[in-house]
Amino acid sequence: MSYDSLKQDPLTDALCTLIRTGELSPGERVDQRAISERLNVSRTPLREALRALESDGILTRVPNAGYAVAKLSATDLLQCYSMRTLLETEVLRSIDWPDSDGLAKLKALNEECRAAARADDIEGLIEANRAFHFLTFSWSPLTMFVNEIGRIWRLSDPYRALHYQSNSERRKRAVVDHDAMIAAIEAGDAGELVALMDRHRSGSRTMLQNMLGPSAHPAVLALPQDALQPQR
Numbered sequence: 495m496s497y498d499s500l501k502q503d504p505l506t507d508a509l510c511t512l513i514r515t516g517e518l519s520p521g522e523r524v525d526q527r528a529i530s531e532r533l534n535v536s537r538t539p540l541r542e543a544l545r546a547l548e549s550d551g552i553l554t555r556v557p558n559a560g561y562a563v564a565k566l567s568a569t570d571l572l573q574c575y576s577m578r579t580l581l582e583t584e585v586l587r588s589i590d591w592p593d594s595d596g597l598a599k600l601k602a603l604n605e606e607c608r609a610a611a612r613a614d615d616i617e618g619l620i621e622a623n624r625a626f627h628f629l630t631f632s633w634s635p636l637t638m639f640v641n642e643i644g645r646i647w648r649l650s651d652p653y654r655a656l657h658y659q660s661n662s663e664r665r666k667r668a669v670v671d672h673d674a675m676i677a678a679i680e681a682g683d684a685g686e687l688v689a690l691m692d693r694h695r696s697g698s699r700t701m702l703q704n705m706l707g708p709s710a711h712p713a714v715l716a717l718p719q720d721a722l723q724p725q726r
Contacts (some may be wrong), residue, residue, distance in 0.1 A: 505543045508533050513563055513650040515550065515617055521565040524557065530550050550645050566653065574650045575695055576717035581639045582631070586688050589633040597680065600629055605674040611665040616658050619665060620651070624674055630679070654698075668694075692720035701718075 509529070512518045530540050544561050547553040553561040566574070592600070603626040610618035624647065631640045647654075658665055672696045677688040696719070 496724055497507065503543065503546070505533065505535060505539055505548055509543055509547060510552070510651065512657055514620060516655065518563050520563050520652050522563050523559055526552065526560060526561065535573070537551040550648065552645075552648055563652070564649065566650065567670070569711070570640055571650055571653060572714050572717065574646050575698065576719070578643065578695065579718050579720060581643050582691055583688050585631050585634040585636050585639050585643065586691060587684050588636050589630065589684070590635075591679065591682050592633055596629075596633070597676070600626065600676060600679070602661050603629060604669060604676065607672060608669045614662075614665075616655060618663075619658060620655055623668060630675070664698075691719075696720075 500570055509518075512529070512532075518524060524544065526537060526540060530537050533540070544553060548555055548561060552564055556562045583623060603622055606622035607626060610616075610622055628640075628644070631643060663718050671690060675687060675690050675694075678684075678690060682708070
């Protein structure tokens with residue numbers, strides 16, 4: 495499976511970009527006429543793309559008002575991170591180690607991340623970060639797992655963008671984490687790669703847990719946070 499095969503339909507991708515960059519905010523109604531003009535597409539393919547995003551949970555149907563961008567709670571986002579933990583762990587354990595060309599592409603994507611982080615280019619960093627991780631995931635034969643990971647990432651994209659915008663240290667750390675992941679891939683060390691990915695997610699998850707505080711349901715807090723956490 496190649497990374498290109500994981501990419502979405504261009505119109506669906508354009509809509510996700512509008513959501514990720516905040517042009518369409520969580521909870522905001524989608525003005526189909528304005529979006530049709532903004533993306534220079536007719537209403538029929540736009541409606542098809544909107545229905546596809548509704549089926550993925552990224553949009554919600556609003557009675558008598560069309561669609562709105564899904565609004566996630568901290569509890570919802572914690573569940574997203576736990577689903578990522580479960581799926582990404584299996585995917586990373588199953589990857590076929592890349593050849594020199596694959597490694598070169600991965601290193602080039604991390605240099606794009608590094609340049610974007612230094613320039614405070616949030617959208618550039620998010621795009622390069624996604625490409626970095628999904629190139630890695632594309633080396634796994636678990637294609638259904640990878641597709642579901644993509645859906646979960648799209649669902650939480652607006653919140654990831656806010657996290658990067660508000661946290662310059664998180665932007666810098668992402669690149670350093672990627673450097674360590676590249677070293678683990680070069681060494682063919684799946685266990686280290688999984689552990690590094692766990693730590694890569696941990697900052698965002700800890701922030702969400704702190705937001706919930708004592709109001710968090712015990713079942714949510716008991717969800718796995720890393721590959722080594724025992725199941726209940």
